[in-house]
Amino acid sequence: MTDLFIYDKEDFASTVVYCWKGTSSVDIRELIDVEFPTASKTFRNSVFRRIIALRVGGDWWLEDSSICNHTKTTRELVAIWKIVLSIMRYAVYSTISVNEFASERLAEVEIRVMSGEINEQTYIEHCDWIKKCKEKDEALMDCCSCCPIGSMNQQEGGKAVLRIMCLPSGWDVNSTCVRFD
Numbered sequence: 001m002t003d004l005f006i007y008d009k010e011d012f013a014s015t016v017v018y019c020w021k022g023t024s025s026v027d028i029r030e031l032i033d034v035e036f037p038t039a040s041k042t043f044r045n046s047v048f049r050r051i052i053a054l055r056v057g058g059d060w061w062l063e064d065s066s067i068c069n070h071t072k073t074t075r076e077l078v079a080i081w082k083i084v085l086s087i088m089r090y091a092v093y094s095t096i097s098v099n100e101f102a103s104e105r106l107a108e109v110e111i112r113v114m115s116g117e118i119n120e121q122t123y124i125e126h127c128d129w130i131k132k133c134k135e136k137d138e139a140l141m142d143c144c145s146c147c148p149i150g151s152m153n154q155q156e157g158g159k160a161v162l163r164i165m166c167l168p169s170g171w172d173v174n175s176t177c178v179r180f181d
Contacts, residue, residue: 003143003166005081008159009061012077013054015136016084020055028052035083046072047079054080062152062160070152070160077162078150085145088137098141102134144169 007015020028028051032044050073053060062073093101106127113123147167155161 003139005139005143005164005166007162007164008155012061012081012162015140016080017054019084019087020051025052031083031087032079035086036079039079043075043079047076047083050076051080051083062162074150074152074162077152078148078164081150081164082145082148085140085143088140093137093141098134098137101137102130105130 023031025048029044029048032047032051036044036047050060052058062070062077096104109118109123109126109130112118113120118126143166145166146169148164149167150165151163152160153163
């Protein structure tokens with residue numbers, strides 16, 4: 001069974017940015033080296049630069065003007081996504097399930113509304129946000145990210161959309177995707 005994840009710039013940023021907060025540049029380099037030990041130095045450096053640009057609010061997404069030449073950028077974004085999944089699996093959800101994590105966040109919000117720190121409308125908004133994050137994280141934790149492929153193309157309205165598909169374990173990594181027009 002394949003899993004498909006679709007991101008626009010904002011969705012991708014909200015999914016991955018929080019993983020890099022508080023992470024040093026040295027740690028980021030080490031994560032890249034661990035996740036992609038056989039990749040070229042050039043590729044690992046490109047992924048590193050893209051992560052740093054993402055962290056500091058620089059130019060990290062595919063420019064709409066370069067949509068025709070997007071393979072390199074797409075490959076780097078899929079690599080970042082794969083690293084984020086590793087961080088989530090081994091740092092965030094290694095000792096707690098997604099459901100337990102969401103329940104803890106809901107309990108914290110309930111305490112804040114009971115103490116009068118936030119109003120009921122804010123409480124509802126927080127609960128909706130926690131539910132949305134839980135659904136996203138469950139889908140990410142349930143997928144097998146050993147063989148992801150990516151595609152970047154334009155959506156209606158001209159915005160670039162990144163599609164990441166996780167192929168089943170054991171997929172022939174030496175095979176080439178064939179495109180039929």
